[in-house]
Amino acid sequence: MTRNGLKGVYDNDRGFSLGEILVVTSIFGFLTAIAVPNFISIQPSLKLNGASRQVFGKLMWARAQAVEENITYSVAFTSNHTMQIIRDANSNGSADTGESTESVDIHIDYPDCTFSVTSGDTTPNFHGRGTTDGQTVITISNSAGTRLVTVTATGNVKIN
Numbered sequence: 001m002t003r004n005g006l007k008g009v010y011d012n013d014r015g016f017s018l019g020e021i022l023v024v025t026s027i028f029g030f031l032t033a034i035a036v037p038n039f040i041s042i043q044p045s046l047k048l049n050g051a052s053r054q055v056f057g058k059l060m061w062a063r064a065q066a067v068e069e070n071i072t073y074s075v076a077f078t079s080n081h082t083m084q085i086i087r088d089a090n091s092n093g094s095a096d097t098g099e100s101t102e103s104v105d106i107h108i109d110y111p112d113c114t115f116s117v118t119s120g121d122t123t124p125n126f127h128g129r130g131t132t133d134g135q136t137v138i139t140i141s142n143s144a145g146t147r148l149v150t151v152t153a154t155g156n157v158k159i160n
Helices: 003-010 018-069
Strands: 072-077 082-088 101-105 114-120 136-142 145-151 157-159
Touching: 018 072, 018 082, 018 101, 018 136, 018 145, 018 157, 072 114, 114 145
Parallel strands: none
Antiparallel strands: 072 082, 082 101, 114 136, 136 145, 145 157
């Protein structure tokens, strides 16, 4: 070929060839076929971690509010997916007239997760010094397994 003939080949910038498009599409399809099943299989574990962190966060919030206001905050587990945080002015563990409550439903964000109080105090009460009446263990579970959220008598909350 002459120099002018090669110049025409290299100056061709009208788009991609069919072969190039097919190669890129097949590589993308192959990577997708590997990634999607792995992503789907990890979803329950991610939801279990998220539900555990939501319960953990709400318990820590109740403790912080009790310390800030120097008043008792009680946490009642009303169903296997709902807990109620009560600003408990008279420290009786239930919502009375004039006491504010906040209901937390983990099924809104994590519909396959449930929890139950498996040992200890079934209604942890966070007092003004940040302590509780005793230890409470909350088991959160779904198809991926279980996580334990523990509230100690000193008021510490941790995920196991």
